[in-house]
Amino acid sequence: MNRYASKLGLGTAQWGMQYGVSNKQGQTPLEEVHRILKFAHSTGISLLDTASLYGNAEQALGQSNLSSFRVITKTPKFDKDWVSKADVEHLVQTFTASLQKLGLKSAYGLLMHDVDNILLPNGSQLIGALEQLRRQEYVSKIGISVYSSSQIKKALDLFKPDIIQLPINVLDQRLIQDGTIAHLSNLGIE
Secondary structure, three states: OOOHHHHHHEEOOHHHOOOOOHHHHOOOOHHHHHEEEHHHHOOOEEEEEEOOOOHHHHHHHHHHOOOOEEEEEEEOOOOOOOOOOHEEEEEEEEHHHHHHOOOOOOOOEEOOOOHHHHHOOHHHHHHHHHHHHHHOOOOOOOOOOOHHHHHHHHHHHOOOEEEEEEEOOOOOOHHHHOHHHHHHHHHOOO
16 A cells, blocks of 8 residues: 555546546446545545536435545635625535435535635624534545635635645646645644
């Protein structure tokens, strides 16, 4: 087992819809999803990233044995100018439906799919819903999905997430170079 594999996670967008710039095969067949999960488990990969917006990825995962995986899912996106009570209820309902599709009683993580939603007027209500779900033990960790250090700074002014999903790869090292990764590490944010 590779000691670094536990630091890796698998994205599942292609498991629920045709996704990816170079995707010529379409949605991953369920049998292939099972093979990928089995291989991931054998190599020590234990984190899965999914979302209600990823087509039927959560249903595909729910047809698999997830007992050896930590599952992170995401909230819906709210394309509005402000957050209403109905939006907060929709977030909770969508997450509850995600747990059912996944066949789980709780998830490892729940992230705001669009961090800008918490920056809207009344966006703090969305943060409150995430915190309530964590207190009720439906999720262990809450957080945000971001694309820039400025989004992180704005979010940190509102609350301290447990997890931040951010873009980093061989070609995109902005968040390492500007000190964001070190800062988040110092704050104890995963």
